[in-house]
Amino acid sequence: MRVLHTSDWHIGRRFKGIDLLEWQRKALEWLIGIIGSEQVDVLCVAGDVYDSPRPSTEAVRLFNGIFATLGNMEVNGHPLEIIFTPGNHDSADRLGTGAALMRPNVHMRCDIEAIGEPVVVTVGGEKLAVYALPYLDPDLSRPVLQGMLDGRDGPLCAYDEQERDEDGHVHIARSHEGVMKAAMQCVVNDLAKRRAENPALAAILMAHAFVSGAQPSDSERNISVGGVDSVPAALFANSGLDYLALGHLHRPQNLTIAQLDRSESIFHESRTPQARYSGSLLAYSFSEARTPPAVGNGKSVVLLDLDAARAAETGGNAVRAIRTLDVQSGEPAFVQIDGTLDEVLGPLADEYGEDWVSITIRLSEYPHGLYQRIDAKYAHALEKNPVYTVRDASAARTMADMRTATDEMDVLTGFVRYSLGREARDDERSVLAKAVEAVRSQGTEHAGGTGTREQTKPARGIAGMQQKEGRER
Template identity: 35%
Template sequence: MRVLHTSDWHVGRTFHGRDLLGDQEAVLGWLADLVAEEGVDVVVIAGDLYDRAVPSGEAVQTCVRVLARIREAGAQLVVTSGNHDSAARVGAFAEFAAAGGLHLRTRIDALHEPVLLADEHGPVAFYGIPYLEPDLARHTLQSCADVPGASPEIPQRGHTAVLTEAMNRVRADLAGRPAGTRSVVLAHAFVTGGERSDSERTIAVGGVEQVPGSVFDGVDYVALGHLHGPQRLAEHLRYSGSPLAYSFSEAAHRKSVWLVNLDADGLADVQRRELPVPRRLATVEGLLDDLLTRPEYAEFEDCYLSATLTDEVRPLEAMRRLQQRFPHAVHLEWRPATGRATAALRYAEIVRGRDDHELAARFVADCRGTEPTESERALLSEALRAVSAAEGAR
């Protein structure tokens, strides 16, 4: 059986205010072509199908079109929910969807019940462990403790405790299956050894969000979701990462999916397939005039761009001017070479011994990087007098 491991689609996400639905549909639609070319039997999505619990209508329709294309290409789909999703919404109509080859595994009380698919070697059990918010999951798991492998009580709190309980139930169910049944687990979690990026929402509880990889021992393959960079923690334990870069910290990522091959004995091999990049990410630093005129920056004109300006004086209308050459510039910082913009003093030290006029002039200087002119100081004085007169008239 050939399984395509994906996760963290985050359909509906924006990038610094830019709509990404077109880019997402292009990349995710390419998965359907890969399914057809590689003869993929099952596509798994390990959480965060959507970017928010209540996705927009446009995001839902995009997702529906992509899932339909993958199904038409010949693959079944197994999906679980992540920390960005609403498990109840993603799992709605699960029983009906399964009849069409879309298997939605979002219920905590049913995580030990696999999707059973078969190839020439026999059955493969796909277990979907949705994102387990520790306190809520602990309560739910304890309320359904009559299943094989369940503990009557989960004394510990935190991610490791609830994922350990979940995997105990998965292993107990697997032990009761016919000999030779192979197993794939989908889980949305932060496993120790993984490398995070800036675009993941923290799932820390009490300062602890990581779980040891040993929690997932005893199955043939674990398709992890949550971290956005493709990563191999062990041969059978991997993150596919997100299909697109969702922060500039991911600019160097080579976005990809894992093609997992199962034979009669379990995991045979795992191959990497890189995804197309609709628009590259780039970061540049320098004087605004240099960025706008120098030819070596031409390669970034079609990129999503983050620019750091080193001008001594904050340039006026910097983003508007930058976007004349770089229409996809989305992020801008001003960091003068002298480091003046990053100098920090305690508020009490800044205002001590200064009158309102001095504070107003200092504000202009700090924001712009240069002292106000005489005419600007006069304008500030007039504004302060007007404010004082208005307050006296109350």
């Protein structure tokens, strides 16, 4: 049986003001072609189909077209089995709307109550159980999971006596680890019963979570609760699962889950899953840039071949082979550039002028027309980050001494001294003085005055600031 694992489509997302729907459409159309050419039996989408709980009309229109095509696909003489779960960006209620009326091969698994009831796929006499966890918000999911464990049909091997009350009810910690542990107890109990009837049954868990040991990027939304956002990888050891299809982190990556002695593990089963983050369909931050830069930014999907007999033969899991395929989205290469102004406007611009770039410019002072000069050299300079590298070590560490400043010019020239490590030049002082006069004039007009210097009392603002500083001290 062949499974395609993908996640984090984020349909409708924008990047630095750029609409990404064109590249998302290309990626999804490529995905449809791969499902046909690779003869995929099962498609698993592990969360964040949309980028927002309230996606735009254009985003919904794109998904509906792709969804209709996928739902009508037949591979190897049977309908393509499709399993979706919501992530932390999706609305579970909206994504799951109409799930009960969908075709039998389309499964929107958005309810926490259903996590212990897998989608069972049969192909060529082999069976696969796919357990699909929606994103588990600790505050929202704990009461539901508590009720499921209280009414459980199976042991509570994951919880020792210190975690239960005198009536045997468990305490679910307010954390991602706490709710994932409760969900895994439900999954393991159901899988153990099914394996008792069919020892060759293969099993996958889809989960949208941050598992420890994986590497995040800058484009995931923070999901921390109480400062903790991760789930220990060891929680999945000896769980009986064959593969962990992960979503949430946007870097495609393998995750190692150590096989433990059955007596030392939480769940005491014989199989430990192989695990991967498929990564997002497109790059959504410059932290996902490739070295060297590449169109498509190294995004991929996972092709997984399962052989139910393999686990019995090897004593391991049922994963026979794992491959990754690079997504063909045409998304422009993301490039992070760092250099002096001469380097940025010279050889770096010649090499990367047509890419999407984040530029860090090392400067000793701010040159006139900096951003305009960069835009003239780069078609898509999406981030411009000037960094001042030279500063007089003896310069004061405060921008201005409000106790000694007598007027606005003292404050402004102090800012120049702090920022550039030197005194303001005459031409710079002239520009600053004109700005001060313009602000004074505007203030006088609002107050009903004529705009003369005597009427505006220029030192008044400084005195007020000095009084404020004194109160704060």
